[in-house]
Amino acid sequence: MKSKYWLTILIVFCNLLLSAQNGDNELHIFIADIIEQYASEASETIDVNTFYDHLMAYAQNPINLNKTDKNELSKLFFLADYQVENILEYQYLHGDLETIYELRLIPGIEKIDILRMLPFVTVTPKSKYKTINFKKLLKYSKNEFYLSNIMGLEQKSGYSKQLDSPYLGSPFSGNFRYRFNAKNRIMAGCTLAKDAGEMLWNRDHQGVDFVSIYSQLNDVGPFKKLIVGDFQAGFGQGLVLNTGFSLGKSSYVLNVSNRTTGITKYSSTSESNFFRGIASTVSVGPFDISVFYSNRNIDADTLNGSFQSIYKSGYHRTISEIDKIQTVNQQAFGMDFTCKLPYLQLGFTSVYTVLDHKLQPQSSLYNMHYFQGNSQLNAGVHYRAYWHKINMFGEIATTDQLNIATLNGFSFSPTSFISFIILNRYYGLSYDTFYANAFCQSSKVNDESGTYLGWEIHPFAKWTLKSYVDTYKFQWPKYDISSPSQGEDFLFQTDYSHDKSTSMYWRLRYVSKMKNQVSEDAALPTVMTQRRVSLRYCFQTMYANLNLKTVLEANAVRFENQLPTYGAIAYQDIGYKISKPALAFNLRVQIFDATDYNNRCYAYEQDILYAFSIPMFYGVGSRYYVNLKYDYSHHLSIWLKIAQTCFADGRTSSGSGYETISGNRDTDVKLMIKWIL
Amino acid sequence: MINNKKHTIKINVLFCAFIIFTMSSNSQTINIINSSTSVAHTGTSDIGEWTTLNNPAALAYVKTFQIGLLYDNRFGMSQLATKAIQIAYPSKGFNCATSISHYGYSLYNELNCGLILARNFGDKFAIGIQSNYYATYFSNLNRYLGTLIVQFGVNTQISPNLSMAFHAFNPMQLDIKTDNSQKYVISLFSFGSNYSFTPQCSWRAQIDKQLHFPYRIATAIDYRVVEPLKIKVGAYYSQFFVPCLGLALYQHGFVLHLNSEVHPFLGITNCFALKYNFNNTSLTTKSINEE
Numbered sequence: 001m002k003s004k005y006w007l008t009i010l011i012v013f014c015n016l017l018l019s020a021q022n023g024d025n026e027l028h029i030f031i032a033d034i035i036e037q038y039a040s041e042a043s044e045t046i047d048v049n050t051f052y053d054h055l056m057a058y059a060q061n062p063i064n065l066n067k068t069d070k071n072e073l074s075k076l077f078f079l080a081d082y083q084v085e086n087i088l089e090y091q092y093l094h095g096d097l098e099t100i101y102e103l104r105l106i107p108g109i110e111k112i113d114i115l116r117m118l119p120f121v122t123v124t125p126k127s128k129y130k131t132i133n134f135k136k137l138l139k140y141s142k143n144e145f146y147l148s149n150i151m152g153l154e155q156k157s158g159y160s161k162q163l164d165s166p167y168l169g170s171p172f173s174g175n176f177r178y179r180f181n182a183k184n185r186i187m188a189g190c191t192l193a194k195d196a197g198e199m200l201w202n203r204d205h206q207g208v209d210f211v212s213i214y215s216q217l218n219d220v221g222p223f224k225k226l227i228v229g230d231f232q233a234g235f236g237q238g239l240v241l242n243t244g245f246s247l248g249k250s251s252y253v254l255n256v257s258n259r260t261t262g263i264t265k266y267s268s269t270s271e272s273n274f275f276r277g278i279a280s281t282v283s284v285g286p287f288d289i290s291v292f293y294s295n296r297n298i299d300a301d302t303l304n305g306s307f308q309s310i311y312k313s314g315y316h317r318t319i320s321e322i323d324k325i326q327t328v329n330q331q332a333f334g335m336d337f338t339c340k341l342p343y344l345q346l347g348f349t350s351v352y353t354v355l356d357h358k359l360q361p362q363s364s365l366y367n368m369h370y371f372q373g374n375s376q377l378n379a380g381v382h383y384r385a386y387w388h389k390i391n392m393f394g395e396i397a398t399t400d401q402l403n404i405a406t407l408n409g410f411s412f413s414p415t416s417f418i419s420f421i422i423l424n425r426y427y428g429l430s431y432d433t434f435y436a437n438a439f440c441q442s443s444k445v446n447d448e449s450g451t452y453l454g455w456e457i458h459p460f461a462k463w464t465l466k467s468y469v470d471t472y473k474f475q476w477p478k479y480d481i482s483s484p485s486q487g488e489d490f491l492f493q494t495d496y497s498h499d500k501s502t503s504m505y506w507r508l509r510y511v512s513k514m515k516n517q518v519s520e521d522a523a524l525p526t527v528m529t530q531r532r533v534s535l536r537y538c539f540q541t542m543y544a545n546l547n548l549k550t551v552l553e554a555n556a557v558r559f560e561n562q563l564p565t566y567g568a569i570a571y572q573d574i575g576y577k578i579s580k581p582a583l584a585f586n587l588r589v590q591i592f593d594a595t596d597y598n599n600r601c602y603a604y605e606q607d608i609l610y611a612f613s614i615p616m617f618y619g620v621g622s623r624y625y626v627n628l629k630y631d632y633s634h635h636l637s638i639w640l641k642i643a644q645t646c647f648a649d650g651r652t653s654s655g656s657g658y659e660t661i662s663g664n665r666d667t668d669v670k671l672m673i674k675w676i677l
Numbered sequence: 678m679i680n681n682k683k684h685t686i687k688i689n690v691l692f693c694a695f696i697i698f699t700m701s702s703n704s705q706t707i708n709i710i711n712s713s714t715s716v717a718h719t720g721t722s723d724i725g726e727w728t729t730l731n732n733p734a735a736l737a738y739v740k741t742f743q744i745g746l747l748y749d750n751r752f753g754m755s756q757l758a759t760k761a762i763q764i765a766y767p768s769k770g771f772n773c774a775t776s777i778s779h780y781g782y783s784l785y786n787e788l789n790c791g792l793i794l795a796r797n798f799g800d801k802f803a804i805g806i807q808s809n810y811y812a813t814y815f816s817n818l819n820r821y822l823g824t825l826i827v828q829f830g831v832n833t834q835i836s837p838n839l840s841m842a843f844h845a846f847n848p849m850q851l852d853i854k855t856d857n858s859q860k861y862v863i864s865l866f867s868f869g870s871n872y873s874f875t876p877q878c879s880w881r882a883q884i885d886k887q888l889h890f891p892y893r894i895a896t897a898i899d900y901r902v903v904e905p906l907k908i909k910v911g912a913y914y915s916q917f918f919v920p921c922l923g924l925a926l927y928q929h930g931f932v933l934h935l936n937s938e939v940h941p942f943l944g945i946t947n948c949f950a951l952k953y954n955f956n957n958t959s960l961t962t963k964s965i966n967e968e
Contacts, residue, residue: 541833543801548833550843570868572831572843589848591866591886620888622848622864646850648888
């Protein structure tokens with residue numbers, strides 16, 4: 001059986017080798033590269049669906065650089081604020097761009113930026129930009145259907161019938177999405193999702209666990225946007241409201257001011273962080289007025305008219321998880337009023353939330369300042385100004401209890417080859433809101449003060465140096481930190497782009513933070529400083545339809561008065577595409593060696609469409625995956641991913657709780673079918 | 678007489694078991710993976726020499742039909758020797774090769790048959806894959822049991838002087854299981870780089886990680902003193918420091934490699950390899966680099 005398996009792989013490989021053909025690289029390589037720049041340093045999985053949706057939408061309907069605005073360009077997350085301003089200023093001063101390569105004349109736009117922008121922008125004279133009527137819109141509309149299935153091959157202990165509370169459903173997980181898009185003017189869709197272990201259909205539960213529906217109209221009548229169904233909202237720097245993707249610390253060191261996108265449809269499978277109701281934005285002269293109303297039930301563990309926390313994982317596999325389904329009603333009324341002038345943007349955001357149960361967090365030292373109650377009013381003023389190459393931005397927000405949070409910063413690009421940004425934030429001890437999502441070190445916009453300084457230099461052609469330093473303080477204990485604490489975060493990266501197809505970077509990161517350490521002879525944990533240094537080297541090259549990527553990363557972690565521990569991860573990616581048959585594959589072979597949990601490593605993985613994985617690795621072992629994409633026709637595409645992790649540290653099981661797998665292997669199979677009408 | 682013979686066999690078996698155990702603890706180059714013709718086992722990034730069971734991407738740089746024999750004698754013991762024969766055939770689309778190697782002696786031995794394919798993509802990079810049928814003799818069962826093992830490698834030319842390579846042997850950690858026992862097959866991952874100071878002189882560095890064992894760091898310098906002679910000096914460290922020395926002789930299409938290394942406890946390991954390149958009587962590393 002094994003022999004046949006490997007023989008098949010060998011034959012496929014030979015066919016691929018023989019069928020080498022020239023062609024363009026795929027869009028997803030660009031998007032994956034951009035996402036990885038954010039994700040590779042993330043310590044937890046981030047929901048990048050919105051991010052991906054925006055980029056894919058612009059890939060299908062590229063931004064016309066001669067008819068764009070700051071809001072639209074800001075959705076190209078890889079552009080820094082000053083680059084967006086420079087593009088708009090150039091266009092204002094010199095008129096329409098004749099060709100896309102005119103971007104090279106704009107100060108601060110490097111070759112690598114243009115390469116990243118190419119799939120998402122176009123240059124069309126304004127005169128040729130015709131208004132499209134409704135009939136034509138429908139004619140050019142697209143209906144897309146996506147069906148994906150994910151399955152683990154090894155049985156998890158939660159599916160064993162011998163346990164008291166095993167998972168009630170099957171190990172199969174999957175989702176179905178329908179998308180309708182008419183030139184980004186009319187959009188509608190629905191998402192159905194079932195997680196592994198959830199019931200699909202029986203006496204107590206009918207149908208899939210999560211259903212989400214949306215419809216969005218853009219530029220219709222007086223409405224700039226009108227959404228009915230599920231939506232996200234984000235304004236300013238996200239201190240009051242940002243349920244979407246938030247920019248944090250990454251190797252895009254200048255991109256830390258949030259790119260909130262106002263109201264926008266929600267199409268992710270994540271079962272939290274969205275609104276359900278109606279939302280609209282109306283443009284009146286320089287003013288954008290957005291209002292929304294949301295009414296949805298959220299998951300929580302209720303008891304006697306109160307609940308301790310909102311349950312956000314979205315898993316409803318066991319009886320105790322099912323008991324939490326939609327037990328609390330949450331209503332939200334929100335508005336934003338923004339005035340957009342050529343060099344100044346000023347706005348006011350407010351949101352009022354009402355719950356039918358009282359939120360009363362479990363009494364602990366770290367959460368004693370968290371919000372308690374049935375309702376909360378939250379409001380803030382945000383601004384963004386551009387003056388003589390200085391881009392200023394910020395927001396100040398308060399709750400009805402007058403707890404303050406503020407974030408202010410500016411970026412400055414004195415010459416085309418040097419840019420820097422400074423960001424200062426102060427989030428009050430009791431500032432705890434439902435929808436805040438802004439630049440911060442901890443997982444919550446609460447009790448934090450700090451300063452971030454980032455800079456980027458292009459000293460020579462092909463070379464980029466970038467770095468950031470972030471220092472922060474928490475004045476109250478946090479989860480897993482039993483005392484007030486502080487920390488530093490430092491990154492230095494050198495990028496070298498040899499040509500369009502070959503690039504590499506070296507990244508050094510130093511993190512110092514305080515953390516509880518439990519020792520055997522102490523009754524209480526001791527707060528100690530943990531220092532982590534990691535060094536990463538990445539090399540990428542493309543040749544015709546083939547692309548290679550090599551990553552080597554090592555880290556050392558040391559607690560005070562203890563010996564350091566070491567971890568390493570290395571992988572090799574090979575991507576290949578042939579045009580007949582239209583098949584693309586991506587192969588990774590990876591090794592990891594991080595015996596201590598503190599040395600754990602993360603590696604971004606290419607996945608099936610709309611799935612992003614940044615798995616965490618600790619222990620010793622190897623991993624490999626094969627990702628295949630087959631375009632049967634313009635209408636039908638199929639993705640398949642097979643991934644396996646093999647541990648070599650003598651463990652007889654992996655995972656924990658009901659997710660425990662016996663043996664040293666963990667295999668996932670993912671399949672997706674996309675059908676376009 | 679019979680008792681004496683039995684006694685000798687017993688001592689040999691015990692000594693071999695000790696050596697295998699010690700090698701497993703101290704070295705990356707155990708069992709079936711024979712030494713490469715690159716000194717200090719730095720063959721991952723050495724595009725000038727392809728050796729079976731080392732980086733298959735190096736096969737992509739073979740320009741002529743080639744046949745080779747290899748004898749890797751560890752610590753002066755014939756029981757711990759690997760014998761291999763390899764044949765490489767370059768073609769327009771891709772290069773292919775086959776190899777057979779044998780390790781061990783009558784009571785414990787391993788057999789490997791390999792089929793290798795490699796392709797050079799515009800000299801910018803090369804990819805190779807080797808499919809091995811690996812079999813071990815189980816004396817308690819009195820028969821061979823085997824499995825298919827895949828290894829693959831990549832070699833990338835970063836600049837005219839610098840190349841980088843990756844090689845993985847058995848990345849899926851496949852092993853051989855019987856009803857009563859399990860034979861682990863090593864999983865080896867190597868990253869290496871090669872820098873050519875001049876066409877005659879190159880420097881290689883390599884890091885290997887064999888799962889279950891410590892890292893191995895190796896380095897080597899090759900210097901082509903005169904057209905028919907190359908001197909190779911290197912060393913590697915994995916718990917012990919092992920110095921290595923070798924030379925290669927080139928004459929009328931024949932290439933003879935003689936490599937030696939000295940383990941501080943286990944003694945000297947010698948590797949002899951003889952290759953013949955058809956249709957090219959003066960194939961040299963220099964000419965490969967120039968091409």
